[in-house]
Amino acid sequence: MRTSNFDAQITAIVFDAEGAIFALGDGSVRFEGGEFSAAHDGAILCAVAHPSGDGVITGGDDGRLIWHRRTDAGVLATSARGQWIDAVDASAESGLIAFSAGKILTVLDAKDAGFRRDFQHEHTVSGVAFEPKGRRIATSTYGGAALWFARIAEQRPTFLKWAGSHTAVTFSPDGTFVVTAMQDSQLHGWRLKDQKNLRMGGYPSKVRAMSFLSNGQLLATSGAQGAVLWPFVGANGPMGREATEIGFDEGSLVALVASQPKHGVLAAGLSDGRVWLADPAGQGLNFLKADRGAPITALAMSADATRVAWADEDGNAGVAEA
Amino acid sequence: MTDKIPVTVLTGYLGAGKTTLLNRILTEDHGKRYAVIVNEFGEIGIDNDLVVGADEDVFEMNNGCVCCTVRGDLIRVVAGLMKRQRPGKPAFDAIIVETTGLADPGPVAQTFFVDEDVKAKTQLDSVTALVDAKHVMARLDDSKEAREQVAFADRIILNKVDLVDEAELVAVEARLRRLNPLAPITRAERANVPLDQVLGLGGFDLGRILDINPEFANPAHGEHGHVHDEHCGHDHHDHDHDHDHAHDHHHGARGHAHEDDIKGISLSLDRPMDGTRFTAWLDRLLGEQGQNILRAKGIIDVNGEDRRLVFQAVHMILEGDLQKPWGANERRWSRAVFIGRELDEAALRAGFEACAA
Incomplete structure (x- = not known):
């Protein structure tokens, strides 16, 4: 386990092909190997690994989308009127990058600097997610989720309606479900083939993280005293089925979860600063960080599920082998 | 932090x-x-x-x-x-x-x-x-x-x-x-x-x-x-x-008084109040009329309690707590202000005063 301390908040962590990358509230990016990039003028609000597997793409409150590599950094795009870039996603499959600023979703092509699509929403976009093949994009907003074709310039989105404020969005790994987190401490899902609604509630707190694992058969979320696991098996997904909870601890909340869809391990970061790893099919928790401290504010797992990185509210960060 | x-x-x-x-x-x-x-x-x-x-x-x-x-x-x-x-x-x-x-x-x-x-x-x-x-x-x-x-x-x-x-x-x-x-x-x-x-x-x-x-x-x-x-x-x-x-x-x-739909209603009482009855009344009032009550604040003299009960509300969201003790020579009295739409002043006053211990 390696730990470090930064004098700013760590707002996101991603793994690229080489290692962990920390994005900070002072606008800088710190690579696990010690490389440093300070291209933003303000806080980094969101980050995702570049589709090439080299480096990180960050969106900032300076309205800039920046690709940082260990050797250099460059601006990929800017938002209209410098609006905050709140959410970003990228697809290694299609090589596309999508980010939101205010009510606009923008799509870029990592291999074609001239490509840009801007899609307008009625409300501010809170989350952006590519479907697994990278050809469609889901956004979460007030009142539901919108589905866009990534490359088509003129289109009307399919709008998946559900009353309330949706704060984050994800696709199931097989591309058949879209799931959002909501302001009032619940999840909402749609089966895309018939837009059938899935209501997934019972959380004591807002859900900040959703992540699929075990070949897409489980959706893990934060927001409860344990990590909540929803079964996504068969055509009905979790409809009519119960969630399970692992690592229940009355004294803390699971603040964040991280996993990889093809692997069967789950990492959880707790409100009391601890971090654990578990195999939902097995027994027990493996504490990667057993010391209590400030709440965990960022958590990530490498693509091969062999490494986990975390950060807490006081700027402490660590990387451990799973 | x-x-x-x-x-x-x-x-x-x-x-x-x-x-x-x-x-x-x-x-x-x-x-x-x-x-x-x-x-x-x-x-x-x-x-x-x-x-x-x-x-x-x-x-x-x-x-x-x-x-x-x-x-x-x-x-x-x-x-x-x-x-x-x-x-x-x-x-x-x-x-x-x-x-x-x-x-x-x-x-x-x-x-x-x-x-x-x-x-x-x-x-x-x-x-x-x-x-x-x-x-x-x-x-x-x-x-x-x-x-x-x-x-x-x-x-x-x-x-x-x-x-x-x-x-x-x-x-x-x-x-x-x-x-x-x-x-x-x-x-x-x-x-x-x-x-x-x-x-x-x-x-x-x-x-x-x-x-x-x-x-x-x-x-x-x-x-x-x-x-x-x-x-x-x-x-x-x-x-x-x-x-x-x-x-x-x-x-x-x-x-030429403008009769606005919104007004503030001030209530006071010189006798101590029954804490349980007052809390129940306030909860019910905000539950039933909270949509019309923009703000409310009050300091209540609770019977048998040395500290003053202080509350503030925004619509239905109520916060209340016992705060500093009454002074030895301080006038102990209860007062509250409700600001809202279509409030029935007489009914509010009657409800408030009925909480007297």
């Missing part, structure tokens, strides 16, 4: 002087840094390096409860701003939220009580309503939002007083006071208000609700019986007015 960041909300319609006031706050030599959330991003004329645009996106919660309505944009912007903060080296000391004249202050305030993330990091300090002495009467006549902003405020700044005469000011202040008997009115020209009358008021802080004086209900400037206190916010020699003359205006203002 750090203490909760205080948040001050500035309401007021276009032309009331909000931008001037904001710039005064931001440029005064106080050594503090402020983050400013404005309603229109890229708005010109605000002199600060941390200005963020919001959308006035009002989010109704899925449970359909109007009183849980929050401002989604504020949740998003506050979360983003907090990412700049770091232990020991804060990026800013306070947040100022500017709203448009069309904004409903309820959801703005409720955001700071309802959203768990916002609540964990920030604390609503106060709501200040800026009104323009020359146009406020017409605004109050034609705009529900203008009436609500005045009724909701912890402090009212009556700006541009140099553009109207004393008689008009008296009438304006009388009407503002009927809408909101809790908020001190500060007169200003070109928004020249001392900053300590806008920032750090603790309007929602139970520990600072020390004095509610419904019987005193200081008449407006120039009205007969007005007592100059620390809330006046002007030099007394500024307007050496004739009290007899003002007395006539007092009648004049009443004669």
Whole structure:
């Protein structure tokens, strides 16, 4: 386990092909190997690994989308009127990058600097997610989720309606479900083939993280005293089925979860600063960080599920082998 | 890590002087840094390096409860701003939220009580309503939002007083006071208000609700019986007015009294109250009429309790706690003010008094 301390908040962590990358509230990016990039003028609000597997793409409150590599950094795009870039996603499959600023979703092509699509929403976009093949994009907003074709310039989105404020969005790994987190401490899902609604509630707190694992058969979320696991098996997904909870601890909340869809391990970061790893099919928790401290504010797992990185509210960060 | 960041909300319609006031706050030599959330991003004329645009996106919660309505944009912007903060080296000391004249202050305030993330990091300090002495009467006549902003405020700044005469000011202040008997009115020209009358008021802080004086209900400037206190916010020699003359205006203002749909109702009782009965009454009142009650504050003398029970409410959101003990020579009495729409004063008074022990 390696730990470090930064004098700013760590707002996101991603793994690229080489290692962990920390994005900070002072606008800088710190690579696990010690490389440093300070291209933003303000806080980094969101980050995702570049589709090439080299480096990180960050969106900032300076309205800039920046690709940082260990050797250099460059601006990929800017938002209209410098609006905050709140959410970003990228697809290694299609090589596309999508980010939101205010009510606009923008799509870029990592291999074609001239490509840009801007899609307008009625409300501010809170989350952006590519479907697994990278050809469609889901956004979460007030009142539901919108589905866009990534490359088509003129289109009307399919709008998946559900009353309330949706704060984050994800696709199931097989591309058949879209799931959002909501302001009032619940999840909402749609089966895309018939837009059938899935209501997934019972959380004591807002859900900040959703992540699929075990070949897409489980959706893990934060927001409860344990990590909540929803079964996504068969055509009905979790409809009519119960969630399970692992690592229940009355004294803390699971603040964040991280996993990889093809692997069967789950990492959880707790409100009391601890971090654990578990195999939902097995027994027990493996504490990667057993010391209590400030709440965990960022958590990530490498693509091969062999490494986990975390950060807490006081700027402490660590990387451990799973 | 750090203490909760205080948040001050500035309401007021276009032309009331909000931008001037904001710039005064931001440029005064106080050594503090402020983050400013404005309603229109890229708005010109605000002199600060941390200005963020919001959308006035009002989010109704899925449970359909109007009183849980929050401002989604504020949740998003506050979360983003907090990412700049770091232990020991804060990026800013306070947040100022500017709203448009069309904004409903309820959801703005409720955001700071309802959203768990916002609540964990920030604390609503106060709501200040800026009104323009020359146009406020017409605004109050034609705009529900203008009436609500005045009724909701912890402090009212009556700006541009140099553009109207004393008689008009008296009438304006009388009407503002009927809408909101809790908020001190500060007169200003070109928004020249001392900053300590806008920032750090603790309007929602139970520990600072020390004095509610419904019987005193200081008449407006120039009205007969007005007592100059620390809330006046002007030099007394500024307007050496004739009290007899003002007395006539007092009648004049009443004669043409504007009957607004919103008003403040002041209640008091000189006998101790039954704590259980009072709490049950207040809970039921807010449950049934919370949609119509914008603000409420009270200090209650509970039978058999040495400490005073202090409460404040925004619509249905109620906070109450036992605060400092009554002094040995202090007058022990209960008083409360409810500001809202279509409130039945007689019924409220009867309900309040029925809580006597």
